[in-house]
Amino acid sequence: xxxxxxxxxxxxxxxxxxxxxxxxxxxxxxxxxxxxxxxxxxxxxxxxxxxxxxxxxxxxxxxxxxxxxxxxxxxxxxxxxxxxxxxxxxxxxxxxxxxxxxxxxxxxxxxxxxxxxxxxxxxxxxxxxxxxxxxxxxxxxxxxxxxxxxxxxxxxxxxxxxxxxxxxxxxxxxxxxxxxxxxxxxxxxxxxxxxxxxxxxxxxxxxxxxxxxxxxxxxxxxxxxxxxxxxxxxxxxxxxxxxxxxxxxxxxxxxxxxxxxxxxxxxxxxxxxxxxxxxxxxxxxxxxxxxxxxxxxxxxxxxxxxxxxxxxxxxxxxxxxxxxxxxxxxxxxxxxxxxxxxxxxxxxxx
Numbered sequence: 001x002x003x004x005x006x007x008x009x010x011x012x013x014x015x016x017x018x019x020x021x022x023x024x025x026x027x028x029x030x031x032x033x034x035x036x037x038x039x040x041x042x043x044x045x046x047x048x049x050x051x052x053x054x055x056x057x058x059x060x061x062x063x064x065x066x067x068x069x070x071x072x073x074x075x076x077x078x079x080x081x082x083x084x085x086x087x088x089x090x091x092x093x094x095x096x097x098x099x100x101x102x103x104x105x106x107x108x109x110x111x112x113x114x115x116x117x118x119x120x121x122x123x124x125x126x127x128x129x130x131x132x133x134x135x136x137x138x139x140x141x142x143x144x145x146x147x148x149x150x151x152x153x154x155x156x157x158x159x160x161x162x163x164x165x166x167x168x169x170x171x172x173x174x175x176x177x178x179x180x181x182x183x184x185x186x187x188x189x190x191x192x193x194x195x196x197x198x199x200x201x202x203x204x205x206x207x208x209x210x211x212x213x214x215x216x217x218x219x220x221x222x223x224x225x226x227x228x229x230x231x232x233x234x235x236x237x238x239x240x241x242x243x244x245x246x247x248x249x250x251x252x253x254x255x256x257x258x259x260x261x262x263x264x265x266x267x268x269x270x271x272x273x274x275x276x277x278x279x280x281x282x283x284x285x286x287x288x289x290x291x292x293x294x295x296x297x298x299x300x301x302x303x304x305x306x307x308x309x310x311x312x313x314x315x316x317x318x319x320x321x322x323x324x325x326x327x328x329x330x331x332x333x334x335x336x337x338x339x340x341x342x343x344x345x346x347x348x349x350x
Contacts, residue, residue: 007039008032016073020060021123022309023241024317028055028073035077037097037158037185040151053180055346059100061123061243062132064309066317067347076127076185081107090190092146097127097184101134105223113191114219115144118198121227123237123244127184131175132342133168137226138201142168146190150175150182158185170272170279171248171342179344195219203229233305241311242302246324247282247339254278260335264288282331282339283307289330299323321348 014031017023032054034040054072057063078096081104085092091113095104101124105116118139128134129141130148145163152159159182167174175182197217199205207225208217217225235242249270252260257269257278268281286292286306293303298315300323302308309324328339341350 006042007036008034008043014073016057016060016065016069019057019075020063020065021237021241021243022064022311022315022317022320023237024065024311024315024320026065026068026317028069030072032072032074033077034074037076037078037151040158040183040185041156044151044153044156056179056183058097058125058128059123061237062128062343063346064243064317064320064341064343065346066321069346074183076125076183078185083111084188086193087190089194090192092188092190094149094186094188095126096186097125099126100124101126101129108189108191109220109223113193114195115189115191116141117219117223118201118204118226120223121230126187130166130168130187131173131184133171133173133176135171137204137229138198140168140170142166142173144189144191146188148175148184149186149188150184152182154181170251197222234308235302235304235310240302241315242308243343245282245305245307245342246309247286247307247328248342249279249282250285250337250339251277251279252337256336280337285331285335285337285339286327289327289334291327291330296323301327317347321345325350 011031014028016026016028032043054074055069056074076097078098081093081095081099083091084094093108102121104126105120108116118137119134119141122134122136130145134141142163147163148161148166150159175184195218204225207229208221211225213221234244251272254276257280261267261269268284270279272279283306291301292306294301295312297319298312299319300310300312302310309320311320324341331337331339
């Protein structure tokens with residue numbers, strides 16, 4: 001039913017099957033679609049007062065519903081993009097939280113801007129990008145975030161947080177740690193007008209070469225290379241339900257990493273940004289435990305990428321979570337490393 005024309009509508013007993021990329025069959029008692037972020041203060045004050053803690057749902061590509069959500073699900077549907085100024089060889093662009101992330105990346109490339117090309121084809125929305133601090137092929141979104149605009153439920157006001165105040169970390173942020181406080185409404189990006197390719201990630205240079213590109217590439221060509229690799233390695237959620245990489249690459253003490261590398265010299269490892277720690281490949285660990293391509297019923301691991309948990313059709317969220325826990329238990333038993341999920345799990349603890 002439409003509760004109001006004031007920038008949002010309320011839908012009772014709403015199906016969320018098409019709103020989560022795993023394709024898990026779940027329903028929400030109430031779904032609130034917000035078309036104007038200016039409506040949030042009224043919405044929280046009148047329609048969702050007191051201790052109501054809505055689940056904010058973006059593109060549904062970073063969430064696993066282990067069961068039906070118990071309360072209100074909030075979805076931001078605003079979708080404007082606009083340049084807001086230039087400074088020091090960069091253009092600042094503001095995008096509403098409801099903008100589809102890949103569409104936004106293509107928009108920036110079409111306007112001669114760079115910085116996000118390595119993050120092409122990541123599913124989800126602009127609003128979810130800083131929450132998860134999405135990253136791929138050697139780049140994290142925090143590198144281009146100028147500021148995040150959000151509604152602070154605790155204070156009852158809109159706030160604008162500079163990048164430094166967002167407490168970004170590996171697949172983490174202030175917004176992820178305080179999900180019941182902030183509703184991200186828009187993100188401001190600072191995007192270089194002069195392109196500097198980031199090609200250190202394994203496979204990018206080779207992919208460009210296979211495309212016949214030997215000179216320094218354009219940003220659009222790097223994006224195309226990224227998209228080709230992703231399409232080969234990662235299943236399309238529209239065909240095979242998934243949320244992309246389900247597990248984070250574990251960061252361990254340098255001493256622990258060296259001990260593992262001494263025993264397993266082919267274990268991929270990367271700098272973590274801290275000389276006392278090292279980032280290891282979760283995909284390699286899972287593959288070595290024999291999980292790549294395995295399935296139990298309709299829940300399993302993708303045959304093309306060991307990090308990707310997949311729904312082959314009718315798996316429930318609980319069944320998918322059970323497979324993920326089995327994978328993590330096997331990795332811990334064999335290598336002594338605790339894997340952590342990237343997506344938010346609703347209705348259960350990890």
